[in-house]
Amino acid sequence: MPDADRAAAVAPIVVGIGTYNNAGTIAAIARAVRDGLCRDFSVRDSRIVLADGGSTDGTPDLVREALGDAAGRLVQVGYPLHPVDLFDAPYHGLPGRGRALAAILGAARELGAQVCTVLDANAEGLAPGWLAALIRPVLDDAFDFVAPYYARAPHEGALTRSIVYPVFRALYGVRIRQPMAGDFSCSGRLVEHFLGQEGWQDGARAVGVDIWTTTAAVCGGFRLCEVALGARRHETRGDAPDLSMTIVQVVGALFAGAERRAEFWQRVRGSSAVPVFGQPTEAGDGSPIEIGRLIEAFRLGHRELRDVWAAVLPPATGVALNRLAQADRPSFAMDDDLWARIIYDFAIGHRLRVLPADHLLRALTPLYLGWLAAFLEQAGTAGAAAVEERIERLSLAFERQKPYLISRWRWPERFNA
Amino acid sequence: MTIAGSARDAHWYKDAIIYELHVKAFFDGNNDGIGDFAGLLQKLDYLQELGVTCLWLLPFFPSPLRDDGYDIADYRNVHPGYGTLEDFRTFLKAAHDRGMQVVIELVVNHTSDQHAWFQRARKAPPGSPEREFYVWSDSDQRYRDARTIFVDAERSNWTWDPDAHAYYWHRFFSHQPDLNYDNPAVLAEIEKVMDFWLDMGVDGFRLDAVPYLVEREGTNCENLPETHEVIRRIRAHIDGRYGGRMLLAEANQPPSDVRAYFGDGDECHMAFHFPLMPRIFMALHLEDRSPITDIMARTPDLPDSCQWALFLRNHDELTLEMMTDEERDYMYLAYSADPQARLNVGIRRRLAPLMGNSRRRIELLTSLLFSFPGTPIIYYGDEIGMGDNVYLGDRNGVRTPMQWTGDRNAGFSRAHPARLYSPVVMDPVNGYQAVNVEAQEGDPASLLHWMKNMISLRKLFRVLGRGSIEFLQPANGKVLPYLRRDGDDIILCVANLSRFTQPAELDLSALNGYVPVEMLGYTEFPPIGTLPYFLTLGPYAFYWFELQRARR
Numbered sequence: 011m012p013d014a015d016r017a018a019a020v021a022p023i024v025v026g027i028g029t030y031n032n033a034g035t036i037a038a039i040a041r042a043v044r045d046g047l048c049r050d051f052s053v054r055d056s057r058i059v060l061a062d063g064g065s066t067d068g069t070p071d072l073v074r075e076a077l078g079d080a081a082g083r084l085v086q087v088g089y090p091l092h093p094v095d096l097f098d099a100p101y102h103g104l105p106g107r108g109r110a111l112a113a114i115l116g117a118a119r120e121l122g123a124q125v126c127t128v129l130d131a132n133a134e135g136l137a138p139g140w141l142a143a144l145i146r147p148v149l150d151d152a153f154d155f156v157a158p159y160y161a162r163a164p165h166e167g168a169l170t171r172s173i174v175y176p177v178f179r180a181l182y183g184v185r186i187r188q189p190m191a192g193d194f195s196c197s198g199r200l201v202e203h204f205l206g207q208e209g210w211q212d213g214a215r216a217v218g219v220d221i222w223t224t225t226a227a228v229c230g231g232f233r234l235c236e237v238a239l240g241a242r243r244h245e246t247r248g249d250a251p252d253l254s255m256t257i258v259q260v261v262g263a264l265f266a267g268a269e270r271r272a273e274f275w276q277r278v279r280g281s282s283a284v285p286v287f288g289q290p291t292e293a294g295d296g297s298p299i300e301i302g303r304l305i306e307a308f309r310l311g312h313r314e315l316r317d318v319w320a321a322v323l324p325p326a327t328g329v330a331l332n333r334l335a336q337a338d339r340p341s342f343a344m345d346d347d348l349w350a351r352i353i354y355d356f357a358i359g360h361r362l363r364v365l366p367a368d369h370l371l372r373a374l375t376p377l378y379l380g381w382l383a384a385f386l387e388q389a390g391t392a393g394a395a396a397v398e399e400r401i402e403r404l405s406l407a408f409e410r411q412k413p414y415l416i417s418r419w420r421w422p423e424r425f426n427a
Numbered sequence: 428m429t430i431a432g433s434a435r436d437a438h439w440y441k442d443a444i445i446y447e448l449h450v451k452a453f454f455d456g457n458n459d460g461i462g463d464f465a466g467l468l469q470k471l472d473y474l475q476e477l478g479v480t481c482l483w484l485l486p487f488f489p490s491p492l493r494d495d496g497y498d499i500a501d502y503r504n505v506h507p508g509y510g511t512l513e514d515f516r517t518f519l520k521a522a523h524d525r526g527m528q529v530v531i532e533l534v535v536n537h538t539s540d541q542h543a544w545f546q547r548a549r550k551a552p553p554g555s556p557e558r559e560f561y562v563w564s565d566s567d568q569r570y571r572d573a574r575t576i577f578v579d580a581e582r583s584n585w586t587w588d589p590d591a592h593a594y595y596w597h598r599f600f601s602h603q604p605d606l607n608y609d610n611p612a613v614l615a616e617i618e619k620v621m622d623f624w625l626d627m628g629v630d631g632f633r634l635d636a637v638p639y640l641v642e643r644e645g646t647n648c649e650n651l652p653e654t655h656e657v658i659r660r661i662r663a664h665i666d667g668r669y670g671g672r673m674l675l676a677e678a679n680q681p682p683s684d685v686r687a688y689f690g691d692g693d694e695c696h697m698a699f700h701f702p703l704m705p706r707i708f709m710a711l712h713l714e715d716r717s718p719i720t721d722i723m724a725r726t727p728d729l730p731d732s733c734q735w736a737l738f739l740r741n742h743d744e745l746t747l748e749m750m751t752d753e754e755r756d757y758m759y760l761a762y763s764a765d766p767q768a769r770l771n772v773g774i775r776r777r778l779a780p781l782m783g784n785s786r787r788r789i790e791l792l793t794s795l796l797f798s799f800p801g802t803p804i805i806y807y808g809d810e811i812g813m814g815d816n817v818y819l820g821d822r823n824g825v826r827t828p829m830q831w832t833g834d835r836n837a838g839f840s841r842a843h844p845a846r847l848y849s850p851v852v853m854d855p856v857n858g859y860q861a862v863n864v865e866a867q868e869g870d871p872a873s874l875l876h877w878m879k880n881m882i883s884l885r886k887l888f889r890v891l892g893r894g895s896i897e898f899l900q901p902a903n904g905k906v907l908p909y910l911r912r913d914g915d916d917i918i919l920c921v922a923n924l925s926r927f928t929q930p931a932e933l934d935l936s937a938l939n940g941y942v943p944v945e946m947l948g949y950t951e952f953p954p955i956g957t958l959p960y961f962l963t964l965g966p967y968a969f970y971w972f973e974l975q976r977a978r979r
Contacts, residue, residue: 208435272887273886273887273888273889276887279975279978280978413949413951416949417947417948417949417950420880420883420884420887420946420947420948420949421880421884421947421948422880423871424871424876
C-alpha cells in the first residue's frame, strides 16, 4: 500500500481474530466485538480482521452474519495452514496460530492501526466491557502491551500459576499473571516491533507464540499493563491435547524463549509489578479435583521415571523426591525452593538437549501433579487472597533460586553426562 | 542469482566466535584420505554444538598445493580433492541454516604459477595487457629494500622465467608470482572473483598477505599508499553491491601500520592483531603482565565499524616477526627448546604443546583470548587440546587430521592409513588416542566441555567483543587486571600469569558501591568500597566479574 494511501486509510482500532473451524463459538464473539466497538468507540474508526486458516465449517460466513451492519468493517485475510499444524493439536486450539497472528499484525500495519487487539476464538463469554478494557490503556495511557488478568478458581490455571508465571516473573522481572493469554492488545509501535523480529511464525515456536509476544514486548523495553477482566471460560474442544502434551507445548515454549533471551534475563534482578486496570475478582470454586489421584500419579511417575529425572535433577533433589514419594497424604508437601530448582533444572536439561525435548517435558508431568497435589492440599478451602499469598511466596522462591539457574546455565554440572 | 549474506546485523563480526579450519583436515566424507566439503557438512552439528558462529575456511581452490592451497590456480572452483562447487553450495546453505557465517580465504597478492593468467603472461609479449598481470623485470636488482619473508626457502624475491626471458616478482615462494595491481585489469578480475563467491552467499573474505599488493622503488614495498588505494576500491566495490559482508586483513605488521588497513572505516572491517599474540605467550612465560600492557598501550583506537581479530594459534607458525631481537630470543628459548620446532621467524606448534599440555595454562590463555577487545578465533583442534608433529616439514605439523575418535585414523577417515594426506598425530600425550572429540564429549571435565561453556558465556556478554579496555596497575606485576565497558555493562577481568598463588590489591575506588559477581558461577563477592579490593588468585587462575549496581 503506498504511503499516501496508508495515511488516508487510518483505522486506529483493529480487532483481530484467528480462526480455524470455530463455528461453535465465533458468532457470539463476533457479536460481542460488534457490540463492544459500537458501545465504546466509533465503528467507522475500527476494522475487524479475521485471519482464517481455511475453515470448512463456514466460520467466516458466521462472522459476517453476526456482524450485521458492521460487516463492512470486516477485513478477511488468509493465513497458510500446513498439514503438520493439524497433526499436533496445540493447547490453545488454533493450528498455525503464529502465522494467523502474523497475518493479523500485517493487516494492522497496513491499516495504520494505533491499537491492535487480538482475541482468542475459543473463548466464551466475552463481556461487553472487555474490548474497551483491552483497548483503552493503549489509546488513552500510551501503553504498548495490555495483558488480560482473568479471575480463576484456585485449582484452575495451575500450570500458569505454578510454572509459567513464577518463571516468567523471575526471569524477565515483570509480574504478568498470564503471560501466555490468547487475548491481548498492542500498540502500533509494538506491531512494528513484532513484525521486525524473525522466525516466530513458523515451526515449533509458533505453538508458543503467545508467550513469545509477551517476552518480545518485555525484552524490547515496551510499556506493559494488565487489565482485570473477571472470569473467562475456554471451550474445550474434542481435539484438545492431554496434560502432558500441554506441558510439552507450554513449558517448552517458555524454555525455548529462555534460550533465545538468555542475554536479557541473566541481567535482570528482582521483579516489579505492572499497572493493573480494574479490580481483580474472585472466581467460583470450579469443579473439585481428587487430590489422592494426583498423589498416586506422582508416585507412579516416581517409580517409572526416576531414571529420566536423574538425567536432569541433581542427587539432592532425587533424595527429596524419594522422601516425598513415601510421604502419606497429610504430610505430602513440596518445598517452594525445591520446586523452583526442579523447574530450573528441567530448563537447563532442555537447553543442553540432555533428552529429546518431548521426552524431557513429558517426564515433568508427574512432578507437576505432585506439586499440584501439595498445593491443593495446603490451599484446601482457602479463599482467593490466601491463594494469592501462596503464589507470591512461590514466586519469591523462584526469584531467590534464580542465581541457581544462572550458575548452572552458564556452567552446567553435567553430572550425568 | 545473488544470495544475500546470512547475517542480520551489519556488524555481526563484532560478536562472532570464529572457528578456523582446513576442509582438507576436518573430516573425510568419501574416504579417500582427504577431508572434503561432504565431510565438513557432516560435522556442522559438532560446530554448532561447540557454539562457534562463523567458520573461516583456508583455501580450497584448485591448486598444485605447493603452499597448501595458498597457491591458487583457479579462483572460481573447488579443488577436486575437496569436492565440487555444488558441495560447497550445499555446505554453505547448511552452515547458514545453523546460523553460522562463512568466511573464505582469498589470496589477492599472488597466484600459483600454474594459474592460467600466469601461463598466459609468460608467453605474452612484454608490455601486453596479458603480460602485465604480473610484475616483470629484466634485472633482479629492483625493489632491493623489500625483505624476503620465507627466509628458509627463498633467497630473492625475483625468479628468472626462461619462457618469458625475464624475472618475475614474488614476496613468498617462487612458484607464487605476485599480481600487478598497477594494471587496472587485475583489480577488475579480482573483483569479479569476489562477486562470484559473494553472489553465492559467502559472508566475507580473509585477504591473505594484504600489505604486499603494490611495489615501489626505494620502499620496502609494504603498506604503501597505493596498496591502501586498492583495498579501498575493493571495499567500495563490495559495499556498493552487498550488505553484511566482511573483509579480514592479514597484515603481519606493527599495530600502527595495521591500523591503516582499517582506513577511515573504508578499508577492511577486521585485521588480525599479530603483535599481541606472541606477547601473550611471552607474558605467560615471564609471569609478568608488561608485554601485554605495553603492546595494548601501543594499540590504536579503531573506527566504530571495525574490529580486531584475536587468536592464540593458527595454521601458520607462531610468528615472531613483530618482536625485537631480544624478545625473539626469549621466545625461542622459552617455547622451542627443540630447534625442529622453529620455522622461518617463528615456532610451528599448536596451543596445547606450547602450553606443555597444562590445562590451567590453556584455560588462562583462552580466557584472555575471549576477554580482550576483539573477535576471538579458535584454530580447529585447539578446543580439545590437539597435538602437532614438528617433523612433518613446513607448517604441516599443525595441519594434521582433526582427532575425532580413538579409532583408526583418529576417526577422520576410513581410508587406508597410508592414503591420508597427512599422518595423524600419534604421540602418547596429545595424540588421537589420548585426545579426541568422542572421549571429551563423554567426559564432563574435559577441555571440550570447558570450551563450550566459555563460548556460550562469552556470547552472553557483548561487552567482551565490543567494549573498551582499561588496565589496572596493581603492585603485583604477575597479576593482569582490566576493565571492559560498554554502556552500563562493566566487566572486571583478573588473570594470574604465575604458576603460584598470587595476591592482588586493586584500586577500584571509582567503582565504589558496585558488587562484583563472578561470571562463571554467578557468585556474589563483597561489594567494592573505597579501600583497595583484595583478591587471591590460584595458579594461572582467572576471574571474570560482572559489576552489578548494589540493590536498593
